[in-house]
Amino acid sequence: MTSARQWAATIALAVGIFILITIEELPIGVLSVMAPDLGVSEGVAGLAVTVPGVLAGVVAIFTPVIAGSLDRRLVLVLALASVVVSCVLSVIAPTFAVLLLARLFAGVSIGLYWAVLAIVAVAQMPPHRAPRALTIAFSGAGAALVLGVPVASWIGTHLGWRTAFAVVGCAALLVAVLIAAVVAPVRTSTPVSMRMMGRAAAHRGVRHALVLTALMITAQFITYSYVSPLLHSRAGVPLTSIGGMLLLFGVAGMIGNFAVGTVLRRSAPLGVLVIAAGLALAILVLLLVVKSPASAFVVMPLWGLFAGAASVTVQAFVSSEGREVVEEGTALNSAVFNVSIALGALIGGRILDLAGQEALMIASVVLLAVALVVVARYLRTTPTHV
Missing domain, CATH: 1.20.1250.20 (MFS general substrate transporter like domains)
Known part of the structure; x- marks a missing residue:
């Protein structure tokens, strides 16, 4: 109890x-x-x-x-x-x-x-x-x-x-x-020693978690770091309404954070698969459909629902797949998570300056597609999660 x-x-x-x-x-x-x-x-x-x-x-x-x-x-x-x-x-x-x-x-x-x-x-x-x-x-x-x-x-x-x-x-x-x-x-x-950290990085479950974190979080922040200008210039959302859009995104993110727990109790890798697919779908819809404030009003909560569950999902992957090295794996995953945020913003800024907003979202979707391939292969080659 x-x-x-x-x-x-x-x-x-x-x-x-x-x-x-x-x-x-x-x-x-x-x-x-x-x-x-x-x-x-x-x-x-x-x-x-x-x-x-x-x-x-x-x-x-x-x-x-x-x-x-x-x-x-x-x-x-x-x-x-x-x-x-x-x-x-x-x-x-x-x-x-x-x-x-x-x-x-x-x-x-x-x-x-x-x-x-x-x-x-x-x-x-x-x-x-x-x-x-x-x-x-x-x-x-x-x-x-x-x-x-x-x-x-x-x-x-x-x-x-x-x-x-x-x-x-x-x-x-x-x-x-x-x-x-x-x-x-x-x-x-x-x-914990640095040698143990090295062993954790070589652990199959932790290694996959780090790759998935890097791909998913970098993909998310390539686009999300520039969501304000994207909403304003692409969807025609007034500057005074962008805060409300981000609030919708955040509320949906909290819902997603708790809702994904049902999937994680069954399988953390399956949870990562769901979240990566959801993020890819949301950003793809953002690319193809969002042309007005009304469409943005619908898509932002969808995006937030999956984005809000990303951090707990990748951590659950580390905890379930790297039980033998959970503390070291958690530290490594935390490092990759934070660096990926900065890297996503940096890459996104360069893409935005050189190729525009559509290229920004395409880059995010491509990285998420790679993440889907990685986690699907992990599920297929790990019998306990099939």
């Missing part, structure tokens, strides 16, 4: 990732007011998002090795403490250089938290509730896109971007205390 404390602990972990996603994406929402205040262009200010993503990937790889036998719950607390430091530096930043320094702390926090979140979440619940624990913990990511980022952006545009960072910093401090109080300690019996 699952106790109230176990549920509270899992929800606390979800609130933690809510804070992390909010701080990661916050500069996007306050870019137009932050850039002129710091005396830089919006393009340069965009580094405030790119830099933490790349650093998060590096930190995630080394987190299990550096943490050693340290209680993984404390790693989460340290991650949120790093958010507090990042927010304090952001509030007082006199120049963009200091803001970038602050964003380095945000990158560290993201890498630390993502690397151990799944392990701590699963440990809070009985084994048969592991998929449920993952879906609840990762629901915080979708909730941040639906509520956290819009609210922080509203604060930034109405009360000042520094106030937005201050509010997120205070929230991070409170959640750090909450996690320390209600989350059960999680320790590893054998300290």
Whole structure:
């Protein structure tokens, strides 16, 4: 039987990732007011998002090795403490250089938290509730896109971007205390070494998970990173309505995050197959059908439904197919996930400049088609999942 404390602990972990996603994406929402205040262009200010993503990937790889036998719950607390430091530096930043320094702390926090979140979440619940624990913990990511980022952006545009960072910093401090109080300690019996990380990377299940994460997340962010100009110029959505479209996307993403749990309880690889196919279908429909605000209104929730389930699905693949090396595999997957976000935005920007919006979506669909081939082959050659 699952106790109230176990549920509270899992929800606390979800609130933690809510804070992390909010701080990661916050500069996007306050870019137009932050850039002129710091005396830089919006393009340069965009580094405030790119830099933490790349650093998060590096930190995630080394987190299990550096943490050693340290209680993984404390790693989460340290991650949120790093958010507090990042927010304090952001509030007082006199120049963009200091803001970038602050964003380095945000990158560290993201890498630390993502690397151990799944392990701590699963440990809070009985084994048969592991998929449920993952879906609840990762629901915080979708909730941040639906509520956290819009609210922080509203604060930034109405009360000042520094106030937005201050509010997120205070929230991070409170959640750090909450996690320390209600989350059960999680320790590893054998300290992780870089050699063990290498063995995890060579593990068949983990290796496939990393490839699938790279393909799916890069594909998603090649197009999603530029969804605002795409909706405005291609579908004729007014600038004032784009926020509503993204809200629809986010709400559908939260629904997808929980709905996919039914499939994951049967087979995580099957879940990846469903999500990759759904993303490919949604972006293909976006390419072929979306020509008006009404069509965008229909397609954005469809896209969000599958996009919102991507993170929990690829993590479930690691947890189920790499049980022997789950902590190392989770760290590697976290690294690939965060780097793929930055890579998708970078590739998408180049494609957009050189070939236009249609090429952007075609590139995403092609990568997702490759992901479908990879996961279908894995299912076919792994009898337990047939």
